[in-house]
Amino acid sequence: MAHVDQEKIQAAVRMILEAVGENPDREGLLETPARVGRLYAEVFAGLHQDPREQLQTIFNEDHNELVLVKDITFYSMCEHHLVPFFGKAHVAYIPQGAKITGLSKLARLVESAARRPQLQERLTATVADSLVDQLDPLGVAVMVEAEHMCMAMRGVNKPGTKTLTTAVRGAFLEDSHRRAEVFQMMRQ
Ligand SMILES: Nc1nc2c(ncn2[C@@H]2O[C@H](COP(=O)(O)OP(=O)(O)OP(=O)(O)O)[C@@H](O)[C@H]2O)c(=O)[nH]1
Numbered sequence: 001m002a003h004v005d006q007e008k009i010q011a012a013v014r015m016i017l018e019a020v021g022e023n024p025d026r027e028g029l030l031e032t033p034a035r036v037g038r039l040y041a042e043v044f045a046g047l048h049q050d051p052r053e054q055l056q057t058i059f060n061e062d063h064n065e066l067v068l069v070k071d072i073t074f075y076s077m078c079e080h081h082l083v084p085f086f087g088k089a090h091v092a093y094i095p096q097g098a099k100i101t102g103l104s105k106l107a108r109l110v111e112s113a114a115r116r117p118q119l120q121e122r123l124t125a126t127v128a129d130s131l132v133d134q135l136d137p138l139g140v141a142v143m144v145e146a147e148h149m150c151m152a153m154r155g156v157n158k159p160g161t162k163t164l165t166t167a168v169r170g171a172f173l174e175d176s177h178r179r180a181e182v183f184q185m186m187r188q
């Protein structure tokens with residue numbers, strides 16, 4: 001809850017309720033500004049973190065083959081409309097120099113990068129670049145599949161669309177076979 005000005009959020013939510021023609025003093029809405037304040041503290045908790053900090057657990061294990069954690073569910077907030085986009089991230093890397101990280105740390109990395117006003121492309125690139133920075137791996141491949149509520153419930157009104165973004169670094173960039181293989185494993 002740190003770093004979030006609860007008083008300011010509550011005043012702002014009250015103003016939004018008034019602006020849309022609601023009565024913020026009716027019984028059902030009395031606690032809403034406080035609830036939204038707590039909600040924002042949670043969904044924007046990554047904003048004051050450096051996602052790379054999630055990768056501080058490093059094991060000395062000489063495994064120079066693919067590591068892939070698939071189907072990491074995440075919820076993020078579209079920075080244009082402040083409504084959710086959500087889906088799954090698939091994170092792969094090929095370690096080198098006997099530097100591997102804890103598997104859960106890959107999911108924590110996605111969480112940290114997602115919990116802020118975000119773009120899907122930036123989320124994808126941030127996950128890939130954090131791994132490059134912290135582990136100096138031979139290669140990194142990240143794929144994110146998401147549905148954007150701003151496309152589903154308003155605007156173009158197209159529920160059910162899926163947006164896929166990728167970020168590849170190192171060996172996956174240079175070797176099209178490796179890249180095709182890892183993308184196939186991610187989509188299986
Ligand atoms: N590239 C990218 N675009 C996104 C993402 N999230 C939302 N958008 C898009 O951001 C765009 C914002 O477009 P604007 O024309 O400024 O806003 P708008 O009038 O609300 O646009 P519509 O959604 O088309 O109604 C829309 O096309 C959204 O689909 C994202 O993660 N990446």
Ligand SMILES: [Zn+2]
Pocket residue numbers: 078079080081082083148150151
């Ligand atoms: Zn949006």
